[in-house]
Amino acid sequence: MTDSTRLPSPLQAWVESVLGPLDGVRDSSHDRDNSQVWRVSSAAGDHYVKVAPKPILYTRETRAYREAVPHLGHGNAPVLQDSSAELLALILTAVDGEPLKDERSPSRRRAAHRQAGQLLRRLHGTLAGALGQPETDRIVDSTVTGLDKHIAEAGDHLSAVEAGVLRQLVSTLPDCGPLPAGLQHGDFWERNLLWDGQRCALIDFERSALGPCVADFVKLATSLWPDHPDLRTALFEGYGRPLSAAESEALAAFAAADAASALAYGPRHGDALVTARGRRTVERLAREGGL
Numbered sequence: 001m002t003d004s005t006r007l008p009s010p011l012q013a014w015v016e017s018v019l020g021p022l023d024g025v026r027d028s029s030h031d032r033d034n035s036q037v038w039r040v041s042s043a044a045g046d047h048y049v050k051v052a053p054k055p056i057l058y059t060r061e062t063r064a065y066r067e068a069v070p071h072l073g074h075g076n077a078p079v080l081q082d083s084s085a086e087l088l089a090l091i092l093t094a095v096d097g098e099p100l101k102d103e104r105s106p107s108r109r110r111a112a113h114r115q116a117g118q119l120l121r122r123l124h125g126t127l128a129g130a131l132g133q134p135e136t137d138r139i140v141d142s143t144v145t146g147l148d149k150h151i152a153e154a155g156d157h158l159s160a161v162e163a164g165v166l167r168q169l170v171s172t173l174p175d176c177g178p179l180p181a182g183l184q185h186g187d188f189w190e191r192n193l194l195w196d197g198q199r200c201a202l203i204d205f206e207r208s209a210l211g212p213c214v215a216d217f218v219k220l221a222t223s224l225w226p227d228h229p230d231l232r233t234a235l236f237e238g239y240g241r242p243l244s245a246a247e248s249e250a251l252a253a254f255a256a257a258d259a260a261s262a263l264a265y266g267p268r269h270g271d272a273l274v275t276a277r278g279r280r281t282v283e284r285l286a287r288e289g290g291l
Contacts, residue, residue, distance in 0.1 A: 015040065061208065065077075154278075187204060214243060256281075259285065263279065
């Protein structure tokens with residue numbers, strides 16, 4: 001996270017060439033080293049300036065904002081004002097709301113999740129087609145082949161029995177049949193859903209990519225839904241359909257792979273939340289065999 005209230009010079013010059021002189025700059029980065037986000041104000045209004053950590057993330061996010069986000073509807077996501085491939089930077093309109101996790105009213109939270117389900121269904125449908133299926137097949141293959149690497153990196157954080165459970169679940173993935181493919185958000189959970197009490201907006205598309213739509217439910221299924229099954233119900237009401245039997249099986253398999261990855265990453269980087277999510281998912285899968 002940066003601590004400056006002024007943009008780096010090349011970035012400042014580009015932003016002001018688009019928006020005009022800035023009246024204020026506020027650091028809005030996430031609490032991680034590679035996050036660079038600022039909220040800026042000018043005569044053109046309030047905007048966010050975001051610098052992508054990697055070129056691939058810049059490419060993914062700009063593509064999503066140009067090709068997919070317009071299908072979500074006015075006010076349901078930021079609008080891309082401009083972008084700079086040289087700076088890996090985007091200027092986005094500000095949308096109203098706070099992270100959905102801060103909503104304390106159960107009924108309003110359910111309403112927000114219904115809207116979130118509607119938005120996700122639209123997103124999944126924007127780039128669905130022939131190109132999505134080969135990429136889905138590639139992701140399935142890489143998930144299966146990459147599991148043992150994550151298990152090895154998790155070390156003592158996984159027992160031999162638990163590793164066996166994860167291997168068994170992930171091994172079913174190729175047999176789930178063709179899974180519905182489309183544009184995944186890639187980081188779909190309450191931190192990336194803004195809520196103003198009436199409208200839900202989806203943000204942060206840097207991990208969006210073509211792939212199996214069901215994978216977008218993993219974070220909610222492994223963190224939020226175990227304690228709030230009513231939010232799962234609300235989200236699928238908005239999504240417009242339940243998961244098929246094959247998708248439910250695939251969700252458990254992707255969650256198993258995610259748990260191994262979390263237990264490989266979390267302890268190594270001192271991320272207690274990721275570690276706890278991975279541990280809880282492993283214990284649940286070992287106990288119940290699914291989600």
